[in-house]
Amino acid sequence: MYNNSGPPQDYYSHAPPPAGYPPTNPDYSSSVPPTDYGVYYSDASLQQSLHQHAGPPMHQPPPPPQGSFHGPPPAVPTGYPMEIYSINQFVANTQPAAGSCPFEVDKTRAAMLQVNFGCQSTAGGPLKQIYMKKGSMVAYTGEMKFEREGIMEHGIGHMLKKAVTSEGATLVKATATGARAQLYCADQNKMVTVLQLQGESICVNGDDLLAFEPSLQHKIVMMKKLSSIVSGGLFNVKLNGKGCVAILSHGKPLTLVVRKEQPIVFTDPQATVAWSGSLTPDFNTDVQFKTLLGRGSGESFQMKFDPKKGEGFVVIQPFEEISAASSGGSGSGSGLASAIFSRFVSVAFKVFKRCPVEG
Template sequence: MACSLQQFVDSTKDQGTQQGAAFEVEKQCFLQVNLGAPSSTGAVLNQVWIKTGSMVAYQGDVKFEREGMMDHGFSNMLKKQFTGEGATLTKASTKSRAQLYLADSGKRVTVLYLQGESLVVNGDDLLAFEPTVTHKITMMKKLSSIVSGGLYNVQLQGHGFVAILTHGQPLTLVVAPGYPPVYTDPQATVAWSGTLVPDFKSDVGLKTLLGRGSGETFQMKFDGSRGQGFVVVQPYEEFPIPTSSS
């Protein structure tokens, strides 16, 4: 059904205000970052870390600066060289007030508030976070994890807002002592508690049954005997699995 231009504008316009919270979700798929507004800690938010390439629009005077190779030490430099551009973040900053709009591939945006906890997020599913949250790149330890997708993750810790991305509504599974381990498809795994250390399992029989490499061939294992927390999955496999002869 057709609508007038005014009806279209009214139904799709930004619902936020310049006096809004630091992070606001718009239309489920956009994150509005209000630079110059009070941050989660009460201080003025003059800068924010964002996923490189996620800016779709902004109002005001915003400066963008890509994270340097040596910004977080020699170890992170090597990890960035290995993982490529996907591991690079961009710092957006202003000296006044500005509204920054972020989005990525139509994914759903969820804003979380860390209160000193640690969260590990798949590098491709991290949209933005406040500078009061520290971050470092963590590599998956086993070769099977590299084959099964996602060369890197980002570990976040501190106090502040974090925005993550999912295809559709995310599902959270609890990992705790006394409960069976949780197995997830690496391509559908978005984030997990920093208290958990995932292991990896290869199911060669299932690969033979399916006749091709798939997310079900390699699984991430979260065992409650090694920690307590949660794992977040999405109803979508992020990347295809390369066929392996091994």
């Protein structure tokens, strides 16, 4: 007959644990006495036998197998990391640098140019004036005045070319009237790169020229081929001499070297930022009947840098930017607006044929 009574008192110090004991939750193991099943054995040989066949102590259960529902729950994602500042921390972490050179760009703010007036300029003496792109000022400290570049400031040839130049090449003179001042310039969150010319020359797309020191000589360069107006690169600014110049680019720029005994370099005019003044760019065209019907490849115009005509470098950006000069037409050369605008440029060249033309 089945005996439903408990075991003899001399074998257990208390009643045996219920079925399923001990629990498999590790968080509960700390409350279990440090013995097998919480049982105290009066027979030492029986306890030794159970230890040999039972494996590790049950109050410290082995880790659950992979895919088991037991064990600690998986870590819950906390979402995207967030940085929370106090007001004092925010102000301290976002203040500009003190300024020790004319042009500075903070690595944490690559789209902001800081001009430090009163610092030693490249030409010698404290910096008092710079040329900047129209509309690029975002803030300044100290006393300053802004004046648009005079139409007759650089001669009649410069005036005539300025008359048909896009707004992207319009320059403004920023002059500090006090002893110390700081000017901050930016344009459409483009990345700013500062170059220091030591007698070299560089040609910059008018839309990508942010600022430069007055010690640099500058003039507008008109490309010869009329096809350049369709591709968006008729007017550029050539700078030479000694001084700092800040150029703009969508993203980090890439430089291609043009050297003899190397292949010719071709670039998209809408992605070309600048090139060395020693180069003579040309335009490579592939306009077909399909292009006029709007069935072109979209790559009908390229700037061509032939090393036979000079050595140097070309700066491009990972972005095709349509300049103000070509906003009236498409990059493929299709549409009535492009034809009308090309005709206008053709007439302008005949009127300004006595002006110096480079490139």
